[in-house]
Amino acid sequence: MTAVREMTRRPFGQFAGRSVAGLLAVAGAGVGFGVLLMLVRFHWGPLYHADREAAAWFNGLVAPHHALVTVLRAITDLGGRPVLIWLVTIAVVGLLIRRQARLAVYLIITGVGGLILDPSLKALVGRLRPVVDVPITHAPGNSFPSGHALGSFVAYGALLLVFLPAMAPRWRKPAIAVVGVLVFLIGLTRIALGVHFVSDVLGGWLLGAAWLGVSAYAFRLWRRERGRPVPPISEGLEPEAGEEITPAPDEERVLEHPRSSVAELLVGWVLVFGVLYAFGMYVSYHAKGTFFDTLDTEVPRWFAARRTDPLTELSWWWSKFGDTHAILLVSLVFCPLVLAVWKRWRPVLFVVLAMFGELSLFLVTARVVERPRPPVANLDGHLPTSSYPSGHIAATICLWAAIALIVFPRTDRWWRWLFVALAVIMPVGVAVSRMYRGMHHPTDFMGAILLGALWIGLLHWVVRPNADLRDGNRPAIESEQVHQLGDELARAGREE
CATH class of the missing domain: 1.20.144 (Vanadium-containing Chloroperoxidase; domain 1)
Known part of the structure; x- marks a missing residue:
């Protein structure tokens, strides 16, 4: 009997330990976003001046180089709503076809949450976009937080958590690094193109991390309540679905010769x-x-x-x-x-x-x-x-x-x-x-x-x-x- 209790307590303890660490990280991101929100909302002087100096510096660096502007626009489009909505929609349809309804629902809820948070917080803060000497591009609406930074963090992060089990273990860390670099570059382009302040992008990242963490934690709790094992987050949300969500698991080679x-x-x-x-x-x-x-x-x-x-x-x-x-x-x-x-x-x-x-x-x-x-x-x-x-x-x-x-x-x-x-x-x-x-x-x-x-x-x-x-x-x-x-x-x- 003692052995049975030990066997049931051990996975729960591992889950609790991982959950506490994850919750602390999510809570830290949420608190960080709340502090930044208050500083922006009440026009804290040092942040105000730092944002504008950074915007002017980036504008002077980027504006004279048209080729660089073209590259930055191409990268920033990867964080725009059309691309992100297409990616999530295609992933949801594919998951439903592969009979992975739970993962599809997770993507829908996480994506819709990000779409709701962006315009509502922008309307709440009401921050105007940067005014630079040489305008490079135009973006409608308010500035804080950055919708591209928030949306890319949530969408690419959620897709990564869903499809990690479809990757070989040796490719998972490189995939995480690639997604991290992509999200960073998308945020950087918003600053370089003069449509967001540095604090806008930081706010988008922090809010995206908090929301992605909350949705992933809720999914893991759902698994535990149904008696399913809760693996490390580095293995994805549902490791047992790996073969089903692999694009072509039975195809040995695309072309014979x-x-x-x-x-x-x-x-x-x-x-x-x-x-x-x-x-x-x-x-x-x-x-x-x-x-x-x-x-x-x-x-x-x-x-x-x-x-x-x-x-x-x-x-x-x-x-x-x-x-x-x-x-x-x-x-x-x-x-x-x-x-x-x-x-x-x-x-x-x-x-x-x-x-x-x-x-x-x-x-x-x-x-x-x-x-x-x-x-x-x-x-x-x-x-x-x-x-x-x-x-x-x-x-x-x-x-x-x-x-x-x-x-x-x-x-x-x-x-x-x-x-x-x-x-x-x-x-x-x-x-x-x-x-x-x-x-x-x-x-x-x-x-x-x-x-x-x-x-x-x-x-x-x-x-x-x-x-x-x-x-x-x-x-x-x-x-x-x-x-x-x-x-x-x-x-x-x-x-x-």
């Missing part, structure tokens, strides 16, 4: 470029009096003669489906979902190579051919690239064709045909809108089709994104598996 695959892709890229260059030079400078010349002359004029305000507005919106931001957004949503559902890196590599190959082929071909825009009013004004081939159309073809090629053989559900339809409708819609707006000739559209068909065909042959499917074309998600998934989810709900 990586060296030969790289060589094949490089040779193929050159050949595709050669075809694009030959066709582009022909239709741009050597097709006078041919069918292509008539097509490139009459079609832009036909569209220009039928422009109306509603159609112009519609064409603007549809054209946006093919711009860089929309293509990047769809890719950044689709690729993590592929990892969550099918646990394979190869389809992700297929999409990534499709987009990088398309971009490089487009930029090089456009630079070499240098074709002028159609001789009609260009509704989008001057663009830095030439007319041939259409980058909007080529990117749309490559993205949606790659998605359809991945999704269609991996499920037997009716909605797989939606992706086939999107692979046709999206490029056609973007092509019509670009020609309507006077930005491209019909042969620019043909060049985009050549680029997409040849590059995607080459990638599909080399990468083989669906090589993991059993029996060749057998769907990876079948009706029986879907029913089993539903039964497991129901059983997990009853256990909770």
Whole structure:
């Protein structure tokens, strides 16, 4: 009996010891933030002068160097709400797909708490942003605490705690160091860009540490109350979920012969470029009096003669489906979902190579051919690239064709045909809108089709994104598996 009591007391004592140390750290961060809040709120003189001297020094150091400003803006964007919300949302969806509802709820609560704390405390303090001699960038709202510092600490810290078990033990400390450096750099950029004082960033870090500590401590208490072991925080929140949240636990290698695959892709890229260059030079400078010349002359004029305000507005919106931001957004949503559902890196590599190959082929071909825009009013004004081939159309073809090629053989559900339809409708819609707006000739559209068909065909042959499917074309998600998934989810709900 004594031995049993000792066995139960020992883990509880270890948990209590770790919890006391953690609570002291969290309490220290909270007290530090409270003291700093009061000093800022009551305009303590030494802090007031130190903040303004630091803001002026950073402004004099950074403002003259435009390249440095560009780098700082790129780093600071990693702590902005769009990036953080995307990261947390994708992680939550992936966790739900992997049936890790507890971790998903933890991320939601922790993230929402950070979103609530930032604007409410800024409104409470009402501190104005720094005024510097050479404004570099602009940020709306009040200054204390820094939302970027708070949000990055909470979001990246919570993601780290959730996904630490998916990493090999030797990579955990480097991962913690990388996240720490990233959060530090994001805070530093807010000071260097002149949109926050030093005390704003310190306040964001302290508040972020306090809130992240409280949420993690509450999660660990929840585990203990349900009789589950509470491991050291360095092992993550739920070490037993490590295999389930690992991106591709059963994939030994992404490509069977990586060296030969790289060589094949490089040779193929050159050949595709050669075809694009030959066709582009022909239709741009050597097709006078041919069918292509008539097509490139009459079609832009036909569209220009039928422009109306509603159609112009519609064409603007549809054209946006093919711009860089929309293509990047769809890719950044689709690729993590592929990892969550099918646990394979190869389809992700297929999409990534499709987009990088398309971009490089487009930029090089456009630079070499240098074709002028159609001789009609260009509704989008001057663009830095030439007319041939259409980058909007080529990117749309490559993205949606790659998605359809991945999704269609991996499920037997009716909605797989939606992706086939999107692979046709999206490029056609973007092509019509670009020609309507006077930005491209019909042969620019043909060049985009050549680029997409040849590059995607080459990638599909080399990468083989669906090589993991059993029996060749057998769907990876079948009706029986879907029913089993539903039964497991129901059983997990009853256990909770």
